[in-house]
Amino acid sequence: MVYREMETDAEMAMFVKCFWMSDSQNDEGIHTVLPDGYFDLIFYRIDNNLNRIFLTGTWTIPVDVPFTKNTSHFGIRFKLIASEYIFRESIERIIDTSTNLPLHYWNVSDETFENLETFSIEMGRIIERFIPDYTEIDRRKFSLMGCLYDNHGDISVAELSERVGWSSRQINRWFNNQFGLPLKTFANILKCHHAYRQIAQGRFIPESAYYDQAHFIKEIKRYTGYTPKELFELKNDRFLQLSTHDNG
Structure with a gap:
């Protein structure tokens, strides 16, 4: 492959x-x-x-x-x-x-x-x-998504709300209606995805997005079905997303 x-x-x-x-x-x-x-x-x-x-x-x-x-x-x-x-x-x-x-x-x-x-x-x-003309774009939505991707999900709802001028209720309503999941779930997935790089390199100590080791393991397993160590051991056999992070 x-x-x-x-x-x-x-x-x-x-x-x-x-x-x-x-x-x-x-x-x-x-x-x-x-x-x-x-x-x-x-x-x-x-x-x-x-x-x-x-x-x-x-x-x-x-x-x-x-x-x-x-x-x-x-x-x-x-x-x-x-x-x-x-x-x-x-x-x-x-x-x-x-x-x-x-x-x-x-x-x-x-x-x-x-x-x-x-x-x-x-x-x-x-x-x-x-790609739409800039006059057609809701800048709040682009600012919101930019903050989430740039911070790999590690940003509070309160800070997001303040930055984009949108209430947490409005943000969650848009997320559920447009994407089918709440903001918190999306942010957690981005955190998990960001952790793939360190897992691919054999580093299992959590970064700042996670409270402690137990929280890190629990969240990674919630979205992948495996612990960080199991993902690392299987990366070249099953997980293309991890193999692409091997050297980065």
Whole structure:
């Protein structure tokens, strides 16, 4: 299995975390996707032919994904704000699941999947067409999501509310209606995702986002199903998200 990610440019980064691809080559098995605080548009190919396009919701649980020989996935990992401003719809109904899209979605050609670089360029051009004018943007929402991602979820509701001028009730109502989960859950997932890097490097002492060792272990296991040590031991066999953090 080969897995790669490619970061995006500054303007696109408001909406997109990265472009990615996986290629099973001659391998078969299962990899586990861990909650990360994003959602994905994924193009699935069998023997170099497009077989399925689907949109995932936000994962709050680990999900096992089987892969077989000669299959590949090309994906776009979106920040949650993209659901409202790029897709123009709520992803509340697909939390912890996915929905199939027609094979002509975005009218993508076979040449798009030549490699990750080509995919990122072509997808970038398409996404740029959907980016709204600044006059259409609710700056409170962008400020809110920016604070959450920049702080990896380690910021209090009170501080968020003060920074963006939105009450905690308004924030939670928007989160539940638009994304299908409360703010606290999303923040905890971002903390967990941020901890993957240190876990991948074999460091099991919690950083400031967690009260103590017991709290760290409990929260990691809540969202991944494994303790930090178990994740580290299985990182190269099951968890692509950990293997990409191995050297970073």
